[in-house]
Amino acid sequence: xKGVRVQCSIDANYVFDLxxxxxxxxxxxxxxxxxxxxxxxxxxxxxxxxxxxxxxxQIVDLEPGQVSEIYELLREHRGLSYRDLSAFVLxxxxxxxxxxxxxxxxxxxxxxxxxxxxTLWVLDALVDADILTGPHAADALRTMQANxxxxxxxxxxxxxxxxxx
Numbered sequence: 001x002k003g004v005r006v007q008c009s010i011d012a013n014y015v016f017d018l019x020x021x022x023x024x025x026x027x028x029x030x031x032x033x034x035x036x037x038x039x040x041x042x043x044x045x046x047x048x049x050x051x052x053x054x055x056x057x058q059i060v061d062l063e064p065g066q067v068s069e070i071y072e073l074l075r076e077h078r079g080l081s082y083r084d085l086s087a088f089v090l091x092x093x094x095x096x097x098x099x100x101x102x103x104x105x106x107x108x109x110x111x112x113x114x115x116x117x118x119t120l121w122v123l124d125a126l127v128d129a130d131i132l133t134g135p136h137a138a139d140a141l142r143t144m145q146a147n148x149x150x151x152x153x154x155x156x157x158x159x160x161x162x163x164x165x
Contacts, residue, residue, distance in 0.1 A: 006032045009091035011084065012043050013101040013149075015057070017119040019047055020147035021140035027122060028056030029131045035060050035096060037086040060090060079104045088114065101150065119144075120155055127163065134163030 015036075018024040024047075027034060034057045041049060041059045049059065062070075070085045077085065084105045091098035091114050098109050098116045106116045123141065126132040132140070138160045144151060 006030075007035065007094055007096040008032055008099045009035050009037075009087050009094065009096040010040075010057070011036075011087045011098075011100040011102065011105070012040050014099050014119055014122070015044060015047060015052070015055075017101070017144050017149045017151065018055075018122070020149045021144040023126070023132065023136075023140045024051075024055045026126055026131055028054070030056075030122075030125055030129055032056070032122075032125070033058065033096075034099075035090060035094065037062055037083070037090050039083045039086040043083055062086060062090065066090075066093065077104070077108055080108065088112075119149075119151060120159065123159070135165060138163040 015024065018027065036052070036057050036059050038059055038061050041052070052059070066089050070082050070089055073085045073089075074080070074082055080102075084100075084102055087098060087100060088105060088109050090096065091109065092112065098105070098114050099118065099122065100106060100116060101118045109116050123132070123137050127134055127137045141151070141156055141160055145156060
């Protein structure tokens with residue numbers, strides 16, 4: 001279905017991963033919309049908000065009712081922060097894909113019917129759309145790992161083998 005945009009609610013790890021890999025400027029070329037709550041945007045201190053816009057990130061203010069719900073969810077899900085939960089609430093309420101590397105958040109979201117993926121899913125999409133070549137994606141992935149970004153090693157190794165000529 002040409003013209004259909006995939007809507008994603010992203011957490012800070014997504015931004016940190018792609019920035020560490022030197023490819024934060026690539027996702028806007030996908031037919032995806034990347035939404036980030038203002039709570040998460042305020043968490044990011046090392047990347048200016050002015051830089052996030054051209055990287056395809058739209059910062060969203062949540063409604064007061066959504067913010068109240070986050071504080072209710074905090075009582076039920078003690079291992080998650082209000083920032084984590086803001087990404088979940090945004091994904092759920094907009095029927096967006098939640099893009100996060102946080103295992104607890106993924107489990108909670110999936111139990112609540114929210115589709116979840118991580119940074120590797122975005123990398124796959126960039127390669128599949130020919131926005132990144134396989135070797136470029138492999139190099140970016142290695143750079144992320146070298147910059148101490150936590151990504152599942154076995155899945156990274158499999159992609160690097162597949163993408164590296």
